[in-house]
Every structure is written in C-alpha cells, then in structure tokens.
Amino acid sequence: MGVVICDSKTWPDAYRTFVRTGQTTSCDDIYLAYRGLHSMAVRVKAAAETTKKVIVWLLTRDEVERVLYPALPDDPSYRIWKRDFKGATSLFAVVFKENYAGKLAPMIDALQIFGRGYSWGGFESLLIQGYGTRSCKPMPFERMVRIAIGLESADDLIEDLRQAFEKLH
Numbered sequence: 001m002g003v004v005i006c007d008s009k010t011w012p013d014a015y016r017t018f019v020r021t022g023q024t025t026s027c028d029d030i031y032l033a034y035r036g037l038h039s040m041a042v043r044v045k046a047a048a049e050t051t052k053k054v055i056v057w058l059l060t061r062d063e064v065e066r067v068l069y070p071a072l073p074d075d076p077s078y079r080i081w082k083r084d085f086k087g088a089t090s091l092f093a094v095v096f097k098e099n100y101a102g103k104l105a106p107m108i109d110a111l112q113i114f115g116r117g118y119s120w121g122g123f124e125s126l127l128i129q130g131y132g133t134r135s136c137k138p139m140p141f142e143r144m145v146r147i148a149i150g151l152e153s154a155d156d157l158i159e160d161l162r163q164a165f166e167k168l169h
Helices: 011-021 027-037 040-058 078-084 105-110 154-168
Strands: 064-068 091-096 126-129 144-148
Touching: 040 064, 040 091, 040 154, 105 126, 105 154
Parallel strands: none
Antiparallel strands: 064 091, 091 144, 126 144
16 A cells, blocks of 8 residues: 655546556555554564574575675665664565576475565565566666565575575576
8 A cells, every 4th residue: 555645736637547547445455454553563573583584594695696685784775774764674685696597486486485475565475586677777687586574483484495495506
C-alpha cells in the first residue's frame, strides 16, 4: 500500500486513473495492514538481527563478490544511511562473482525455505534474481539476487542457502 498526495488541480485526474485501473485498496486489505502494524516493530527487529547473521555468512562465501546493504560500512550508501537512519531492515542484494553471470537459476530453484520475492514485506524470507530497468545505474543484474529476510531461524536460512549454493558448481 502507499499514499498518493495531490493538490486540488491534479486530484481529479489521479482519482480517475486509480478507479479505471483498479489501483485501490479494499477495506479488508486496509484492516490487515492496520492489524500488522501492531507487531511491526518486533518483526522488523527480529528480521534485522537474522539479516546480520545471514550477511556475515554470505560475506564468507567464495561465490559472492559483494553484498549491497547500506548498513555495511563498506557499502557506498553507508555514510548517508548512518546519517539518516537508526537501524536497518531485512532487504538487501547479493552480487555473485562474474563467472556466475546467467547461472543462478539452478541455485534459486534449489531453495526450500526461501520463496520467490515478488512481494516484499511479509513474514517469510524471499529471494528473486535482480532485473534492471532503464532508470537504474549499470548493475550486474544477471548475477545478482535480492533477498528479504523474514522470521525464520538464521541457521535454517543459512543452511538453505548453503545447499542451494552447491548447485552453482
């Protein structure tokens, strides 16, 4: 869900577009989102702690070139993150070494705990191969995955990644 803020001049056009394209939120969805807000702080904190453990493990792997996560001191966005934020969430990207370009599908298919990351923000861990857009900076999308850590055990997630990484070789 999100919010669109308009002035009185742009609101009629925006409203017509939302109604015509079905880009509205149902009462039930609003209720579920509101209900989830009550435990959000606890869930975000737990996922962030697990994320740190998973990232530490990923950084030990020979297959991994780098992890893109603003809370890491060597991340290009770290200075801005440190200035503007008190904590980090559980969404990050992993860039594999160049020799894995275009070869991530068997690894992704082997995952047993991670679901496909088509919709972030739930309680489950998700992963999807990165895909670029014209507006993005040049990135090695053919060898990158995006990961959102959920509420599963860090040890279980690391084991799932470990067994999936075996499919890269």
